[in-house]
Each structure stands twice: as C-alpha cells, then as structure tokens.
Amino acid sequence: MRQITILSFLLISFFSLEILATDPGDGYKVGDIATDFSLKNIDGEMVSLSDFESAEGYIVIFTCNTCPWAVKYEDRIIDLHKKFSNDGFPVIAINPNDPSIKPGDSFSEMKVRASEKGFEFPYVFDEKQEVFPAYGATKTPHVYVLDKERMVKYIGAIDDSPRDPESVSINYIENAVESIRMGKTPDPATTKAIGCSIKSKKA
C-alpha cells in the first residue's frame, strides 16, 4: 500500500513537472495571429473578439483588481477605451488570476471594481486560465494590441510611466493604435515593464 502511495505521488509529481515545464516565454510574438476566446464578462454574457463586428483592431489588456501597478493604470485604461473605441479599437480587459490564490480577483470582486470605476469596456474572467498562457502574458498589466485580422502588432506596457501619469513621455498603446490605423508597424512593437506575476497554481 505504501509503495502504491509513493508510486502515485511520483506519478503526480511527474505530471506536475510536465505542467511546470511550460515555458512562460511561450505565447505570441509580434506578427502572430492571436486566438479568439469566449470568456465571461462581469455582466454574465460571454465575450469574444468576433463580437466586435466593426472593430479595426483590439486592445487586449491582462489586468486585475489587486496588483498596485494595474490599479495605477485603471484610469488610463478607461481613457484609452474612450479615446479609441469609437475608432474601432475597443479595450477588452481580462483578469487572468486564480482567485483561490488572490481572493481580491474573484469574479464578484471584478464586478465590484468595474462598477466602482465605471468600466465601459468588457472586463472578462480567464477562469480556466487558458487564454493568458496562449497569449504568453506573464504579468498584470500586460497588453496586446491586435489589428483587424487579430495579428499581434504590439506587446508590452501601456506607457513609460506607471507610477505617475503626468510624467508619461511615450504612450506606447496610443502610438501602436495610431500606427495600425496608418498601416504602419508600431515602433516600439514590444516593451517591458515591472508587473505582478499572474497568479496560477500551474506556475
């Protein structure tokens, strides 16, 4: 009996290692076609990119309630949606965190935060944690700007001044959207910033 226990423990460990072996560096690179998804929005409706029939592109933002960096960007995310959704570039915010690790990122807390801040864009929950690994998101906030064909055109930060909106010198997402609208390649097409690791039992 004891041997069976040890054996099953070993088997379980082996399979856990398989999961751990997924390189967090996997995921989309600029030029890849991003997958569509169907995730539950805070209003209970399922949301997919294909729902936005007149979209010229998409601003997909992995974000959450609890990461201080994500919170600092909330107002700027609201502004981005106001500024670009009418031009066909809606914001779709995705919470990738496992609420059993981060209770503040539960679906009910998402509803509370969205209503407090008056989010006018979908705030959907990656409950099965399948979308963020497909994209290759590792942290919140982590942004993917896609064109109409869902081709990844920009990956990275929102701007170059997370702590202080007054000190922004480069607005990466605005630049990316403007470039796509003019048929140009965003420059920079990728940026990096400090963020909170996405909370997952798999990682």
Place this chain on the structure above:
Amino acid sequence: MKFIFSLLLTSVGFVAFSQTSDKNVRVFDKFDQMESMLSTDSDTTYIINFWATWCKPCVKELPYFEELNSSDEFEKPLKVVLISLDDKKLVNRKVIPLLTKKNIQSEVWLLDDTRYNEWIDKVSTDWSGAIPATLLFDKNKRQFEEADFSSYNELQNFISKFLEG
C-alpha cells in the same frame, strides 16, 4: 575617511536610515548607477532578488533569501542582494518596517527607476518584467529565473545547481 565614504555613497544614491532600526537601504534613482554592480570579477556568487513590499509572493520568499545569506553550507562565497522596486518615498514608511519585521540582515537596495523598458533587458533579456525574479551570477556565468520559490529547499537546490554547473 568616514566622511569621504559617506560622500561617496551619497554621490551614487543615498542611504536611508530608519529611526527604529539600524537597517539601511541603498537607494538608486537610475539603473545606470547600479549596472556595473550586476557583474563581478571576484570569486563570489551573487544572488540578486527583485521584489517589492506590495508583491505578496516576493515578501513570502524573502526569508528564504535571508536564510541563504546567513548559510555556511556552500563552499563558495555567496552574497545576497535584495533589490526593492518600491517607490523611494516609501523607504521609511514601508520598506524598512517590513525588513525590520522580517529581521532581514541581507543587503537591500532600492531601484526607483520607472523607465522600465530602458533597463529590464539589461538585467536579463529573459525577464518579462514580472516579479518576483532572481538573477544569479559569478565571474563566468549568469542565470535568470522569473518565478518564486515555494520553500528554502527549492532555492537551495536552485543555487546548488548553479554552483555545480
């Protein structure tokens, strides 16, 4: 001499002292001021951990790094440096109280440079920017890990592998 030493320190960053503790945190405004310290010609292996007071998994693993720093189980000399990415305005209010509470004796620096895109790749091109993150280096090699350690044992194994490799 002491005066010159303090003058040298203040010219690079400044050292914040809390009134309740002798713990000090060396503050850097720009990554450039720190960059030359992220490599070595000596026989010491450096373990650099990037963390912040607001990052729960980071705070959880601080004691493991502290244990490593005071450990004499490794034959080669090790040095742990904990680099806080908190706002420097919070040094006395948040960073030092947490270090005191956790009884951290390891060296602590604070990097207040939020132009992240200009320096994250200089630490490691493997770093997406998520924390916690840990850099190991000696005079011959470097290794970067963007993950947290769930126990001291796990960190220990990670270091042993690097030292053997």
